[in-house]
Amino acid sequence: MTAPVLDVKDLSVTFHTREGVVTAVNEVSFAVKAGEVLGLVGESGSGKSVTGLAVLGLIDPPGLIAGGSIKLNGRELVGLPEKDLRKIRGKEVAMIFQDPMTTLNPVLRIDTQMIEAIRAHDNVSEKAARARAADALARVGIAAPEERLKAYPNQFSGGMRQRVAIATALLNRPAVLVADEPTTALDVTIQAQILSEVQTLCAETGTALVWITHDLSVIAGLADRVAVMYAGRIVEEGSVAQVLEAPIHHYAAGLIGSVPSRNKRGVPLAQIQGMTPSLANLPPGCPFAPRCAAATEICRRVMPEAIGYEGGRAARCHHPLSSPTPVAA
Amino acid sequence: MKTPIITLEGVHKRFVRKLDAAERIANIFGAGLKDQVVRAVDDVSIDIAEGEVVGLVGESGCGKSTLGRIVSGILDASEGTVRFHGKDTMEMSGTDRRAADLAIQMIFQDPMASLNPRMRVIDIIGEAPVVHGLIKSSEKDAYVSKVMETVGLDPTTRARYPHQFSGGQRARIGIARALAVQPKVLVCDESTAALDVSIQAQVLNLFMDLRRELNLTYLFVSHDLGVVEHISDRVAVMYLGRIVELASTEDIFTSPNHPYTRALLEEVPRLEARKKKFTSLKGEIPSPLNPPSGCHFHPRCPFAFDRCSVDRPAFKQIAPGRMSACHLNDEPARGAGTTPERVAAYPTPALP
Numbered sequence: 001m002t003a004p005v006l007d008v009k010d011l012s013v014t015f016h017t018r019e020g021v022v023t024a025v026n027e028v029s030f031a032v033k034a035g036e037v038l039g040l041v042g043e044s045g046s047g048k049s050v051t052g053l054a055v056l057g058l059i060d061p062p063g064l065i066a067g068g069s070i071k072l073n074g075r076e077l078v079g080l081p082e083k084d085l086r087k088i089r090g091k092e093v094a095m096i097f098q099d100p101m102t103t104l105n106p107v108l109r110i111d112t113q114m115i116e117a118i119r120a121h122d123n124v125s126e127k128a129a130r131a132r133a134a135d136a137l138a139r140v141g142i143a144a145p146e147e148r149l150k151a152y153p154n155q156f157s158g159g160m161r162q163r164v165a166i167a168t169a170l171l172n173r174p175a176v177l178v179a180d181e182p183t184t185a186l187d188v189t190i191q192a193q194i195l196s197e198v199q200t201l202c203a204e205t206g207t208a209l210v211w212i213t214h215d216l217s218v219i220a221g222l223a224d225r226v227a228v229m230y231a232g233r234i235v236e237e238g239s240v241a242q243v244l245e246a247p248i249h250h251y252a253a254g255l256i257g258s259v260p261s262r263n264k265r266g267v268p269l270a271q272i273q274g275m276t277p278s279l280a281n282l283p284p285g286c287p288f289a290p291r292c293a294a295a296t297e298i299c300r301r302v303m304p305e306a307i308g309y310e311g312g313r314a315a316r317c318h319h320p321l322s323s324p325t326p327v328a329a
Numbered sequence: 330m331k332t333p334i335i336t337l338e339g340v341h342k343r344f345v346r347k348l349d350a351a352e353r354i355a356n357i358f359g360a361g362l363k364d365q366v367v368r369a370v371d372d373v374s375i376d377i378a379e380g381e382v383v384g385l386v387g388e389s390g391c392g393k394s395t396l397g398r399i400v401s402g403i404l405d406a407s408e409g410t411v412r413f414h415g416k417d418t419m420e421m422s423g424t425d426r427r428a429a430d431l432a433i434q435m436i437f438q439d440p441m442a443s444l445n446p447r448m449r450v451i452d453i454i455g456e457a458p459v460v461h462g463l464i465k466s467s468e469k470d471a472y473v474s475k476v477m478e479t480v481g482l483d484p485t486t487r488a489r490y491p492h493q494f495s496g497g498q499r500a501r502i503g504i505a506r507a508l509a510v511q512p513k514v515l516v517c518d519e520s521t522a523a524l525d526v527s528i529q530a531q532v533l534n535l536f537m538d539l540r541r542e543l544n545l546t547y548l549f550v551s552h553d554l555g556v557v558e559h560i561s562d563r564v565a566v567m568y569l570g571r572i573v574e575l576a577s578t579e580d581i582f583t584s585p586n587h588p589y590t591r592a593l594l595e596e597v598p599r600l601e602a603r604k605k606k607f608t609s610l611k612g613e614i615p616s617p618l619n620p621p622s623g624c625h626f627h628p629r630c631p632f633a634f635d636r637c638s639v640d641r642p643a644f645k646q647i648a649p650g651r652m653s654a655c656h657l658n659d660e661p662a663r664g665a666g667t668t669p670e671r672v673a674a675y676p677t678p679a680l681p
Contacts, residue, residue: 043525044496157613158389187388187552190613192596214526217555217598241603258530259600260559268537269530269559275495276525 003074004031005208006055006093006176011068011078013050013059019280024050026232027068029306032176032208032225039219039240040212041255042229045276048212051229052178055210056095057085073175091121094169098181100161104153110137110164111149117171136167140197159190166198173205180212195222216259220244228252231277231287234306238313246322248315251288286318294319332415333376334514334546335400335433340409342370342395367617369395371570372409374644377514382540382547384561384578386554386593388614392570394518397550401435401516431461434507438519440499444491450477450502451487458509473509479542480505480535497528504535514546521556533560554597558582566590569617569625572644576651586653589626624656632657 013025025047032038042048053059055070057077070077072092077085097103105113114133115126124132130149137145140163153161162182169177179198183191199222202209211223219226220240227237228249236249247253257270274291283289289299296319304316310325346365348356356362369392377383387393398404399411402418411418413429421429437443444453454476455469464472474484480501491499500520507515517536521529533556539545551557557564557578564581566574566589574587585591615621621628627637636656644654 043527159613187614188554188593188596188598189388191598195598215598216526217600217602220600221598221602244600255526256600258527260530260533260555268534271530271534272527275497275528 002033004033005073006032006210007069007071008051008055009069009071011051011054011070012066013047013054014064014066016062016064017280022279023066024063024232024279025054028229028232028234029068030227030234030237032210034175034206034208035203036225037202037209037211037223039223039226040210040229041214041216041219041226043214043255043276045231045279046229047232047279048229049180052095052180052210052212055176055178056089056093057082058089058095087121090117090169090174091172092174093176093178094172094174096162096165096169096177096179096182098184100158100165100182101153103165104161106153109150109152110156114149114164114168114171117168121172132171133167136171137164139170139201140164140167141193142167159186159193162186162190162194163197166194166201170201170205170207174207176208176210177202178210178212181214183218184213184215191218216244216256228255231282232279233287233316234314235288235317236313236315238309238311238315242311242313248309248313248320248322249288249317250292250294250319250321252315253321254291286316294321331379333412334379334414335377335548336410336412336415337373337375337396337400338410338412340370340373340396340399340406340411341368342392342399342404343368343407365618368570368620369617370399370406373570373572374409375565375572375575377546377548379513379546380540380544381563382549382561384557384564385548385550385567386552386557386564387567388552388593390569390614390617391567392617393550393552393567396567397435397516397518397548400514400548401433402430403435427461431510432513433516434510434512434514435516435518436503436507436520438522440496440503440523441491443503444499444506446491449488449490450482450494453491453502454487454505454509457506458511461510463510476505476509479508479539481531495528496524497531500524500528500532501535504532504539508539508543512545514548516548516550518550519552520549522551522553529556536560554594566593569614569620571625571654572652573626573655574653575644576653580651586647586651586658587626587655588630588632588657592629624654634660 009029011025011028012023015022015024028051030038040048040051054065059065065078111130111133115129118124118129118132134145134149137148142148142160142163156164183194186194213219223240226240226243227234230251236243236247236252243252244256247256254270254272258272260269272291277287283300285300285302286304289295299318304318306314306316307326308314344367348362348364352362373396385393385396395404399406418426418429451473455473458464458472459466459469473487477484477487482498482501482505491502494502521532524532540547549557549560561578563575564578565572566587568589574590581590585594623638623640624642627633642654642656644652647653647658
């Protein structure tokens with residue numbers, strides 16, 4: 001067994017707001033190995049993006065990493081001073097954001113931005129950096145990269161901008177790449193292009209990928225493992241086949257059921273009643289209990305512990321849906 | 330045959346940017362600049378029958394929203410006719426036109442941007458029916474409560490402002506506002522795109538319930554093929570201002586005829602796929618300012634031959650109830666539609 005590149009244990013992130021302390025990420029644990037793709041799935045407000053930002057050390061006040069550890073290649077990132085984080089960020093762990101227009105600086109040319117990213121971490125000449133930037137653009141399928149380097153972000157289309165952002169993120173061959181909904185704003189054809197490129201690049205460089213999305217169908221085709229988040233917690237984790245074919249948690253099952261798919265045409269979609277609870281005002285027990293058809297008294301009172309099941313999966317549910325054998329802790 | 334509720338015949342929509350003063354002066358000195366014309370909708374004809382759900386799909390910039398706006402009467406066509414119950418909307422009398430406009434309502438993508446943040450929900454939903462004389466203002470309270478119940482909103486919240494509702498509830502307010510004037514047709518422009526999957530499922534189910542209860546007709550504009558497949562009876566595929574294929578949902582998704590439809594379907598992520606190798610259609614949708622000659626799709630089409638770059642393919646019937654605009658259908662030797670050779674050359678998406 002290879003040691004995981006990224007090992008997150010019991011991570012909690014809180015935000016101090018006027019309504020009190022909100023725990024956006026609550027005791028989240030996951031690990032990603034080199035070359036592996038982990039899909040982090042959840043709806044708005046489930047804490048998936050905050051988890052991604054925490055890995056990069058990008059939680060700013062009023063946010064705070066309240067507990068837990070994030071280990072990158074065995075090195076603890078939580079509590080590291082900003083000076084050291086800057087050396088790691090963009091070098092060993094990089095991030096792609098949803099909206100490439102806000103990622104790229106609109107008043108600087110692409111070359112300025114990419115060369116800066118290279119020279120921030122490597123002591124190379126500008127010429128060498130430019131060659132590397134052009135090479136990186138070529139690898140994400142941008143034609144005439146030397147020419148395009150001189151362009152401004154507004155001269156690129158949405159899909160092209162996202163490619164530039166991906167090329168920039170992969171410039172220093174990071175060990176871990178966190179991608180926060182990078183294809184949500186794109187058309188299916190462009191999404192397929194980006195997915196195919198990210199797939200190839202990560203396979204080539206052995207980069208571990210954390211793909212954050214609300215779209216289960218993308219995860220189905222892209223990821224090895226999937227973690228489903230709800231109200232700040234990972235409620236189920238396992239291989240893509242395990243979770244999508246035989247989910248344990250009722251929320252995961254509901255999420256899969258609500259994807260419109262061809263075998264259920266004309267029939268009402270399985271829908272989850274109600275809506276995601278406010279993080280500032282979570283029920284004492286399982287946060288999903290008010291929307292769950294199988295909820296009983298215990299669900300409303302006691303927060304279910306994460307239980308490990310056979311086949312390396314885990315879930316937090318008092319009434320598991322399918323019945324895999326629990327692994328004794 | 331019954332008259333379709335909506336008929337579009339040769340509808341065009343052009344957006345023109347006129348030359349500014351400096352450019353006109355440059356032209357005096359022989360710069361030869363021309364007005365910039367975007368053909369957002371380019372000769373589209375389609376019938377929508379009463380009670381039908383027609384899905385309209387395509388990539389950003391293909392003109393699907395513009396077409397939706399023409400149908401709903403927000404934009405007028407530059408050329409061609411739009412008929413409602415067989416009557417040309419441009420030649421209708423004022424009262425008829427108003428009735429037609431009321432009967433075709435639009436539901437927008439972003440529920441926050443399409444609701445006035447400074448109006449209470451009761452006024453958002455109740456304003457139009459009072460103005461149009463459907464109800465008296467003394468009845469507004471009861472009427473709005475009834476409409477809110479239809480879409481699954483709690484009527485006791487009617488005095489609140491839009492920001493006090495969640496995204497899914499705001500989508501329902503948008504739907505309630507459209508329903509308040511008792512429309513026959515709903516044009517949904519990416520109405521579920523901004524919602525979470527579980528909320529999207531609730532709203533889609535609501536659309537289907539309303540269709541049953543109120544016998545509504547839908548034009549469902551979306552880039553999400555999964556949603557369109559689920560909700561539609563027929564699907565129209567648009568590319569760069571033109572409809573390239575129109576067929577029943579079943580036909581489109583099991584045996585697409587047009588190479589673009591085929592490519593589009595191939596790239597839809599599916600739940601059933603496992604660690605699939607994503608392939609990709611080369612290139613991006615070209616600029617509508619300067620569309621390719623002949624068939625707009627030919628630069629990206631794996632089957633393009635010389636004629637495709639010259640002639641515009643006619644949008645014609647290829648089988649009962651199926652329309653497609655592709656030269657391959659005239660050239661059996663090159664393999665039209667879904668012959669085995671073509672399937673081999675361009676594998677169909679794995680269907681469950």
